[in-house]
Amino acid sequence: GENVEQHPSTLSVQEGDSAVIKCTYSDSASNYFPWYKQELGKRPQLIIDIRSNVGEKKDQRIAVTLNKTAKHFSLHITETQPEDSAVYFCAASRGGSDSWGKLQFGAGTQVVVTP
Amino acid sequence: KAGVTQTPRYLIKTRGQQVTLSCSPISGHRSVSWYQQTPGQGLQFLFEYFSETQRNKGNFPGRFSGRQFSNSRSEMNVSTLELGDSALYLCASSLVPSAQGEKLFFGSGTQLSVL
Numbered sequence: 191g192e193n194v195e196q197h198p199s200t201l202s203v204q205e206g207d208s209a210v211i212k213c214t215y216s217d218s219a220s221n222y223f224p225w226y227k228q229e230l231g232k233r234p235q236l237i238i239d240i241r242s243n244v245g246e247k248k249d250q251r252i253a254v255t256l257n258k259t260a261k262h263f264s265l266h267i268t269e270t271q272p273e274d275s276a277v278y279f280c281a282a283s284r285g286g287s288d289s290w291g292k293l294q295f296g297a298g299t300q301v302v303v304t305p
Numbered sequence: 306k307a308g309v310t311q312t313p314r315y316l317i318k319t320r321g322q323q324v325t326l327s328c329s330p331i332s333g334h335r336s337v338s339w340y341q342q343t344p345g346q347g348l349q350f351l352f353e354y355f356s357e358t359q360r361n362k363g364n365f366p367g368r369f370s371g372r373q374f375s376n377s378r379s380e381m382n383v384s385t386l387e388l389g390d391s392a393l394y395l396c397a398s399s400l401v402p403s404a405q406g407e408k409l410f411f412g413s414g415t416q417l418s419v420l
Binding site for chain 1: 353363406408409411
């Protein structure tokens, strides 16, 4: 089955700097890669996702890149702000209209943005 | 539109007991997934239901079971509780199965403590 590894487990950045979180996946058939953000005491929420037919996707200060050959994808947060402090989870699955594949999550990255 | 509702919010049980957790998905969502969240372990997939049928199951013992009703509400049951079952149990709903690239909406979770 799919296995997703996420690094680093913790990331401390100065406000205004960039943060990068990397995930690798094992199943070459995986084609859907979402990122979820979980603030302390709150539920996870989708912040961005990418499909395998796209190499990069941006949404304001966040972007995700995908390298299918190397089987890894990354989350980039630019101009970090204190409200970006949270745990970020990557995930991967073999999506498709008839797919019943599991959405496999990484272990999470605790991001701390210091003023 | 009401979000995903999980009840109860907190549960305290003793070893050997059983527990039932409930999840009401967003209206119109037919897929419900369950995840176990523990510190350092991220989100571990338990199972996913779609149209009252279990479509996928994670690597958990048979003590963990679930079901989905015709109104898409779901319950999960854990029998013969062990100390290691202490965790936050998150339910998530989506229009169609999550692996098909559909955004997951998470509930606030049920915090289970086994003494």
